[in-house]
Amino acid sequence: MNAKEAALLLGVHYKTILNMINDGRLAASKNDSGDWVISESDLAAREQRIDxxxxxxxxxxxxxxxxxxxxxxxxxxxxxxxxxxxxxxxxxxxxxxxxxxxxxxxxxxxxxxxxxxxxxxxxxxxxxxxxxxxx
CATH class of the missing domain: 1.20.20 (F1FO ATP Synthase)
Structure with missing residues (x-):
């Protein structure tokens, strides 16, 4: 899924997801188009670690x-x-x-x-x- 979809699922702003990716709190990689791709398992794992x-x-x-x-x-x-x-x-x-x-x-x-x-x-x-x- 992309960063916007992840933001919707977590109920946060898109920029929050980008900040989480940039500071290492959320694993993600970029696809050929340069968009962030986040696996559902990484998102689920992150959701479990939300303080x-x-x-x-x-x-x-x-x-x-x-x-x-x-x-x-x-x-x-x-x-x-x-x-x-x-x-x-x-x-x-x-x-x-x-x-x-x-x-x-x-x-x-x-x-x-x-x-x-x-x-x-x-x-x-x-x-x-x-x-x-x-x-």
């Missing part, structure tokens, strides 16, 4: 990825809700009661978007902390 620090780093990386994905989904959902409510407001512009309801809905959607955006700093902080602990 606690690497184990924590791998799972921290996965957790950060999950947080980033959830954050991205929350922002997109909030944006979509804002757009949906804005379109609904246009349709009911002549009906004061409906318009008032849509204004309240718009405020709720805006609050949701602001909350998702505010979490951006927290996500960035988590990511930076995880990166500094892994290097």
């Amino acid at each position: 606690d620090k690497e184990f924590v780093a791998i799972y921290t990386h996965l957790a950060v990825q999950m947080i980033e994905k959830a954050h991205h989904r929350a922002i997109n959902a909030a944006k979509e809700e804002l757009i949906h409510v804005a379109r609904a407001m246009i349709k009911v512009k002549d009906n004061r009661n409906e318009l008032n309801q849509q204004v309240k809905r718009l405020q709720n959607a805006l609050d949701g978007y602001k909350a998702a955006e505010a979490f951006t700093l927290t996500v960035d902080s988590i990511k930076k902390q995880a990166e500094s602990e892994n290097h």
